[in-house]
Amino acid sequence: MTSTETDEQFLQRLCEVMQRIALQGDLRAVGPLMDMTGQRPEHTLLARLAESFAHMVVKIEAREFELECRIADLGQTRQELELANLDPLTSLPNRMIARDRLRQSITEARARQGAMSVLFLDLDRFKQVNDTLGHAAGDELLCRVTQRLQGCLREGDTLARLGGDEFLCVLPTCGEPEAAQALAGRMIGALTQRFPLAAGVADIGTSIGLAHFPRDGQSVDELIASADAGLYEAKRSGRNCWRYAPPAAGNPA
Numbered sequence: 001m002t003s004t005e006t007d008e009q010f011l012q013r014l015c016e017v018m019q020r021i022a023l024q025g026d027l028r029a030v031g032p033l034m035d036m037t038g039q040r041p042e043h044t045l046l047a048r049l050a051e052s053f054a055h056m057v058v059k060i061e062a063r064e065f066e067l068e069c070r071i072a073d074l075g076q077t078r079q080e081l082e083l084a085n086l087d088p089l090t091s092l093p094n095r096m097i098a099r100d101r102l103r104q105s106i107t108e109a110r111a112r113q114g115a116m117s118v119l120f121l122d123l124d125r126f127k128q129v130n131d132t133l134g135h136a137a138g139d140e141l142l143c144r145v146t147q148r149l150q151g152c153l154r155e156g157d158t159l160a161r162l163g164g165d166e167f168l169c170v171l172p173t174c175g176e177p178e179a180a181q182a183l184a185g186r187m188i189g190a191l192t193q194r195f196p197l198a199a200g201v202a203d204i205g206t207s208i209g210l211a212h213f214p215r216d217g218q219s220v221d222e223l224i225a226s227a228d229a230g231l232y233e234a235k236r237s238g239r240n241c242w243r244y245a246p247p248a249a250g251n252p253a
């Protein structure tokens with residue numbers, strides 16, 4: 001600075017240096033600030049203040065970058081966990097992911113004071129396919145069933161294979177019982193159509209238990225138990241239909 005520099009000019013110069021530091025995010029740009037000290041006492045004070053501020057900004061930026069990296073790492077870990085929890089036969093999420101999605105869906109529904117639905121499916125006469133056409137045909141059938149069920153779902157719904165011939169459907173945005181019932185009907189229709197397999201034709205069906213949050217349960221376990229009781233009721237009613245848990249099990253439906 002020259003002795004004729006006005007306060008306004010000094011501040012203008014200070015701002016330019018600060019902008020350079022902010023743009024570069026690098027404390028090496030603080031150099032020119034140091035050169036600005038040693039002039040009029042208030043200018044020196046201002047320059048020191050700006051220098052401290054610059055250190056703070058750069059530290060915050062470094063911390064932000066570190067946090068962004070950690071968030072990206074966590075996202076990758078979650079993805080890897082999900083991949084490790086896919087059913088190897090159908091590539092569907094397994095029980096653990098199904099429970100996780102159901103938990104998320106309950107939390108979201110609770111936050112918006114809305115509702116969501118769960119369908120619990122168990123194929124009818126699946127064992128017969130294994131027994132007559134062989135285990136490989138049973139495996140092929142499970143994959144074909146998966147495709148047909150996925151064709152009935154909307155984006156955001158989760159279809160999971162719990163094991164054997166059991167599937168769970170989490171429907172986060174399906175709050176109306178009538179909509180879930182219609183979907184259950186479409187799934188039954190889709191699986192009632194014969195399956196041409198490599199080893200022969202398979203003729204199966206599916207029984208489905210329904211449950212809705214918050215009406216039939218408040219937690220993951222309560223909703224699954226209610227849908228499971230509905231499934232038992234569907235099997236008891238002759239199969240290839242959907243049902244709710246009977247009122248005796250603490251359910252009004």
Ligand SMILES: Nc1nc2c(ncn2[C@@H]2O[C@H](COP(=O)(O)OP(=O)(O)OP(=O)(O)O)[C@@H](O)[C@H]2O)c(=O)[nH]1
Pocket residue numbers: 089122123124125126127128130134135136137138139142163164165
């Ligand atoms: N092919 C094949 N079969 C499996 C697999 N996992 C379980 N199973 C068989 O699936 C069958 C499921 O049994 P159930 O549900 O009692 O058979 P189901 O004929 O559908 O009986 P209902 O539900 O009463 O109609 C058993 O025979 C299991 O051995 C699998 O990954 N592949």
